[in-house]
Amino acid sequence: MNNGKSIRRARLAGIALFLASFGGLGCLPAATFFYTFGTNEGGVASFTATPDGQLTRHQTEPGTGLSKPRKLAVSDDQKRVLVVSEESPMGWIYRLDQPADPLGLLEFDEPTTEAKALGDHALVMADKGFFYWFDLTSGQIERKWNSRDGLTPPGHKGEDILFLPDKNLAMVSFQKDSKKGHKGSRLVLFDLATFTPKADLQLPREYPSLNIPKSKKEQGPNPEMMFAAPKSNTLAVTLDLYGAIAFADLDAALNGEWKNLAYVPSSPDGKWGLSFPDRGTLLELGGKEYLLIANAAENGGLVLFDVEKRKIVQWFRAEAGAETPVYLPKAKKVVTVISGKMKQRTPDGLEKDTAPGKELLVLDVAPLESGGKATFQRIPFPETVVKVEAIDPETSTVLLLVTGNNDLVTYDLAARKELAREPAKGPVNRMAVLRGK
Numbered sequence: 093m094n095n096g097k098s099i100r101r102a103r104l105a106g107i108a109l110f111l112a113s114f115g116g117l118g119c120l121p122a123a124t125f126f127y128t129f130g131t132n133e134g135g136v137a138s139f140t141a142t143p144d145g146q147l148t149r150h151q152t153e154p155g156t157g158l159s160k161p162r163k164l165a166v167s168d169d170q171k172r173v174l175v176v177s178e179e180s181p182m183g184w185i186y187r188l189d190q191p192a193d194p195l196g197l198l199e200f201d202e203p204t205t206e207a208k209a210l211g212d213h214a215l216v217m218a219d220k221g222f223f224y225w226f227d228l229t230s231g232q233i234e235r236k237w238n239s240r241d242g243l244t245p246p247g248h249k250g251e252d253i254l255f256l257p258d259k260n261l262a263m264v265s266f267q268k269d270s271k272k273g274h275k276g277s278r279l280v281l282f283d284l285a286t287f288t289p290k291a292d293l294q295l296p297r298e299y300p301s302l303n304i305p306k307s308k309k310e311q312g313p314n315p316e317m318m319f320a321a322p323k324s325n326t327l328a329v330t331l332d333l334y335g336a337i338a339f340a341d342l343d344a345a346l347n348g349e350w351k352n353l354a355y356v357p358s359s360p361d362g363k364w365g366l367s368f369p370d371r372g373t374l375l376e377l378g379g380k381e382y383l384l385i386a387n388a389a390e391n392g393g394l395v396l397f398d399v400e401k402r403k404i405v406q407w408f409r410a411e412a413g414a415e416t417p418v419y420l421p422k423a424k425k426v427v428t429v430i431s432g433k434m435k436q437r438t439p440d441g442l443e444k445d446t447a448p449g450k451e452l453l454v455l456d457v458a459p460l461e462s463g464g465k466a467t468f469q470r471i472p473f474p475e476t477v478v479k480v481e482a483i484d485p486e487t488s489t490v491l492l493l494v495t496g497n498n499d500l501v502t503y504d505l506a507a508r509k510e511l512a513r514e515p516a517k518g519p520v521n522r523m524a525v526l527r528g529k
Contacts, residue, residue, distance in 0.1 A: 122484040123527045125492065128161040128175055129518035136161060136175050136186065137517045143488035145502035145511030152517045158184060165209035165216075165228070166524050172228035174214050176204040181218070185231040196231040200224065208253045215262055215284075217250035221274065223264075225287050235287035239266070240274055243292055248274040254318040256346070260284050263318055263345075267332065268309040277312030279329065281348065291348030295331075295338065298355070302334055302365040307441040313338065313355070319374045321381040324400040328374075328383055333442075335359055335367035337385065339402040358385050358395050360407040367392050368435040368442075373417040374399075375426065378461035384426060386414035388435045394428070394453070396466060408468040410453055413446065415478070417455075420485045420505070424458035426466075427491060427505065431478040448476040448496050454505070471508060477501075481525050494520050 122143045128136050135158050139150035160177045161184070167173075173186040176198075183198035202219035209228065216224040221239035226232070239247030251267035262284055266276040281291040297312045304310035313331035320327055320342055327345045329338040336355045344351035359367035370388035374381060381399040386392070389412055396406040413433035417426045430449030435442050452471040459465055476496030483490050489505040498519050502511040 122488075123481075123492075123525050124170055125481070125523060125525050126164060126166050126173055127516070127523040128158075128164050128521040129516060130158075130521075131160050131519075132157075134158045134161045134518060134521070136164065136173060136184075139500070141483045141490075141492055141502060143484040143490055145483075145490045145504060147500060147502060147512045147514055150500075150514060158182075162521050163204065163207045164522055164524055165207040165214040166526055167209055167212050167228045168526070169212070170526055172212070172231075174207055174209070174216070174226060174228060176200070176207050176216060178203055178205065183216075185228070187231065198231075198233075205249050205251070206253055208255070210255050210262075210284075215253055215255075215264075215282075217253070217264070219249050221247055221249055223250065223282075223287075225284065237287055239280070242289060243275075243278075243280070246274045247278065247280070248276045250280075251276075251315070252317055254320060256320060257322070261290070261346070263320075265315040265318055265329065267314045267316055269311050271308050273308075275312075276309075277314060279315060279318065279345070281346065291345075293345060293348070293350060295329075296353070299334055299364060304333075304437065304439070304441055306439055310441060316370070317372055319372065319383060321374060321383070321399045323376070323379075324381045326381070326399050326402070328397070328399065330358070330369040330372065330385065331355065332368055332370070333365065335363070335365045335369065335387075335389070337369060337383070337397065339399075354402065356397075356402060356404070358387055358404075359389070360393060360395065360404070365437070367395075369395075370433060370435070371414060371416045371428075373419055373426070375419045375421075375457065377424070377457055378463075380460070382457075382460065384417050384455070386410070386417065386428060388412050388433050390434060390436065394455070394468075406466055408453075408455065408466075411447070411449055413448075414453060415480060418480055418482045418485070418491065420482060420489060422486055423489050423506070424456065424461075425489070425505065426455040426457055427480055428453050429473075429477045429480045429493070448478050450474070450476055452477070452480070452491075452503075452505070471505075479520065479523060481523065484527065492525075494523070 137152035165174045176183040181200045185196040214226045225235040248270045254263040262282040279293040314333040340353040341351040358369040368388040371386040383397040394408040414428040417428040432447035479494035481492045493501040
């Protein structure tokens with residue numbers, strides 16, 4: 093018998109034994125967190141967190157040896173985890189409820205850029221315009237499409253994925269152009285049933301003065317994140333290079349056309365091309381929809397948009413690189429931290445740096461319900477903190493924090509008190525959270 097195969101089978105059996113506990117839970121905890129960690133000898137780990145801040149079932153398989161694991165997608169039933177790498181075409185599918193066949197190895201056409209789950213499937217995007225519809229149950233690629241062949245002009249790689257309320261539709265942003273002329277700066281509406289484009293919404297390139305002449309990638313508005321606000325009938329899209337938000341009518345976009353499309357700078361002084369909107373969240377208060385955007389420019393701050401009016405209503409001074417804000421609807425608080433991603437223009441392109449902070453940034457948004465203004469405060473933390481997630485946002489003010497030292501910390505925002513802490517299994521790359529029903 094091949095000794096290498098025997099060792100591999102033993103290793104996979106160990107993975108199955110430890111991971112199967114997550115797939116067989118009869119009662120879901122308040123939140124189950126999955127995260128990838130490390131580089132060449134990286135892996136995937138899971139733990140649960142309760143609304144009172146207890147950390148339990150934090151486990152992984154030593155020696156998993158994944159090569160540069162990064163993005164991950166978890167099925168709704170928590171029985172499948174897809175892990176992909178941004179630096180190689182490798183992928184791994186964990187079958188948490190099948191101890192006899194726990195781990196499948198995958199190879200995509202190119203290194204992948206994003207993977208996002210929808211039910212028991214995942215949409216995966218890769219470098220050179222490849223798109224995959226992946227069945228998390230069978231571990232097989234069901235459909236494949238390439239934007240270089242399927243779009244006119246040929247598309248580049250996908251950036252972000254927005255699954256729409258009609259679960260047969262997904263919207264994908266194409267950010268940058270390629271060096272060979274494949275075009276970004278467009279949104280593609282996907283029919284997931286046929287895995288073909290329903291519409292190709294190309295964004296106007298109205299400000300050529302904002303292009304970076306020496307970089308063929310930076311030649312348009314460069315859309316990244318997308319937000320669907322149905323109450324306001326608005327689609328909002330962050331435009332990295334223009335330093336703005338694109339607003340348009342949502343119903344028209346879903347029918348494949350732009351209507352009432354307008355670009356609004358996300359900088360507090362109205363300047364173009366300098367704010368780099370990088371993270372954001374949509375929230376509703378008092379029957380109105382708001383979009384909170386974090387800029388990655390130096391002193392870029394947090395910017396609050398009234399979505400219906402499509403304009404900035406408040407700006408909060410903050411350092412560059414706030415993480416995706418977490419909304420706690422019962423407490424009417426929004427929380428973020430400064431992971432510190434900072435962008436700036438150079439003649440050759442965009443330069444990036446990081447400078448994490450030692451604070452929690454908290455917005456009290458309750459006054460918005462009665463037409464008032466949100467208030468802003470900083471809560472000091474004894475060390476750098478680079479990620480924040482809610483455990484049970486509907487009932488609890490307890491947060492999960494990831495520190496710069498790769499510790500997992502539960503923190504009670506109301507009491508301003510650390511509740512529990514333990515080290516992550518390695519430097520945390522990406523995290524996904526699924527909450528109990």
